[in-house]
Amino acid sequence: MTTVSGKRTVGLKIKIGTAALGAGIVVTLILMLLFWKTPMTRIIMPSIKQRSKHFDGEMKIEGLISSRRYTYKDIKRMTNSFEEKLGQGGYGCVYKGKLQDGRFVAVKLLKKLKGDAEEFFNEVASISRTSHVNVVNLLGFCFEGSERALVYEFMPNGSLEKFIFGGSNTLEVDQQLSWDTLYQISLGIAHGLEYLHRGCNIRILHFDIKPHNILLDANYCPKISDFGLAKICPREESIVSLLGARGTVGYIAPELIIRNIGGVSHKSDVYSYGMMVLDMVGRRKNIEVMVDHTSETYFPHWIHRCLELREELGLHGITNEEDEGIAKKMVIIGLWCIQIDPRARPSMTQVVEMLKGSIETLQIPPKPSLSLLSRSLEVCPCESSSLQESNDSNLGCSMSIISDPRRL
Known part of the structure; x- marks a missing residue:
């Protein structure tokens, strides 16, 4: 009995000694990190941070097993x-x-x-x-x-931009899309945005709708891509909070830059969509600035004036009344979507209804306020995504002007 008791005592002493030694090592390491700052922390801390970031990334990836x-x-x-x-x-x-x-x-x-x-x-x-x-x-x-x-x-036809933007405002014949195809593309994009805003179990705000981010399959069916700037939010939330503006200049909704205009919401995507539709109508970039500034005309203002005066739109590729009707419908809807006040813009559900409806039921919207938007872009604190294309004008804060609107 005595021998067994002695062995237990020795074993207990060994355990206590091991624990004390381990504690001593930990304390020593902490003291080394606290007082020997220069070499040890510079070597160890980056490694710890790197492992932490990798672990954080792995944790985020764990929830993405559907892909x-x-x-x-x-x-x-x-x-x-x-x-x-x-x-x-x-x-x-x-x-x-x-x-x-x-x-x-x-x-x-x-x-x-x-x-x-x-x-x-x-x-x-x-x-x-x-x-x-x-x-x-x-x-x-x-x-x-x-x-x-x-x-x-894989999208065989690439992005929408190559079909509506030419290097010198001209396109090769095989790249020109009919007005009916442009209409179907605009309708498809509207359906896609309506789904992101209302059809998902959560609401997804894209914040970077532009021709470059619209891909076309073999049948020119449009697909929204590049969700690097997207924000996920509960469906019941209408207004979201953002730390800074995001997107591409020329398509960014004004409330993302001037916060007293209105709250940031799904209506911000509506604005981007409207600017893109006007890009499609004019077959040119609305953020380009022509060299000749002798007769500066903001394209949405020019096209709005044509509607008010019932003048011919004079747009490229219109050969019959059907084309004229499609172009007019896209123009009116685009102008409604780029209203400065987010509350004046339609939802994407309403946009779909407008696109499917008759042109006679559409009213001409108020003219967008260019002066207010110009002032906002002069001090634009835009945060562009690192996933954005480098040749975009997403860092330049300039308004769209054209020297001769009829040269489209």
């Missing part, structure tokens, strides 16, 4: 080591790829992003919640160390 996760090796294999580049921008590059089942895909390989790559997580988190014919389908993603990529369904 397939690929390794970087998979990405290289499906793109044949990034052989065919489809496009390039500030976010990185897009390559054509092919899955094992034979489907073609578009692989967006992201550059090293600022901060903790919030845009990447934002895009995957928001688009993973969607399923609509007019929203691009995310097939998978890669999150491996510093490598991040998004795998989308």
Whole structure:
């Protein structure tokens, strides 16, 4: 009995000694970090921060299991080591790829992003919640160390911008879309935005609607893409809070810049949509500034005046009354969407109804206030996404003017 008791005593002493030694080591390390700041903290802290960011990213990715996760090796294999580049921008590059089942895909390989790559997580988190014919389908993603990529369904016709913007305000014949096709595209985009605003179990505000972010499939069916600036919010919330303006200048709603105009809401996407529709009508960028400023005319004002005076719109490609009616309908709806007061803009549900309805039922909206918007853009504190294309004018704060509106 004595021997067993002695062994227990020795074992207890060993456990106490081990615990004391461990505590001593911990205390010593803490003291070293506190008082030997220079070498130790500079070596250890970056490693701790890096591990923390990686762990945080992994935690965010855990909720995205609805999309397939690929390794970087998979990405290289499906793109044949990034052989065919489809496009390039500030976010990185897009390559054509092919899955094992034979489907073609578009692989967006992201550059090293600022901060903790919030845009990447934002895009995957928001688009993973969607399923609509007019929203691009995310097939998978890669999150491996510093490598991040998004795998989308392949859109043979690329983005809308190449069909409405020419290098010198002209387009090749094979790139020109009929007015009926432009109308169907505008209707499809409206359906997609209506779904994001009302059709999902959550409300998604895109905040970067523009021609570059509208992709076209083989049948010119439009699909909304690039959700890097999107914000997810409960459906019952109408007004959202943002730390700063976001989007691309020329399409940013004025309330994102001047907060006393009205609250930021789904109506901000409506404004961007309206500016894009006017881009489609004029087949030119509304944020471009012509070299000749001798006769400056803001395009929405010029087109509004034509409607008021019942003048011919003089737009490119109109050959019959049907084309004229489509163009007029798109113009009126576009002008309603870009009203400065968000409350005066229609919802996307109303936009869909207007597009499907008769032109005779549409009233000409008030003329948008150019002076107020010009002042806001002069002091525009815009925050552009690191995923945005580098050749966009999203950092320049300038209003759209044209020297001769009839040269469209």
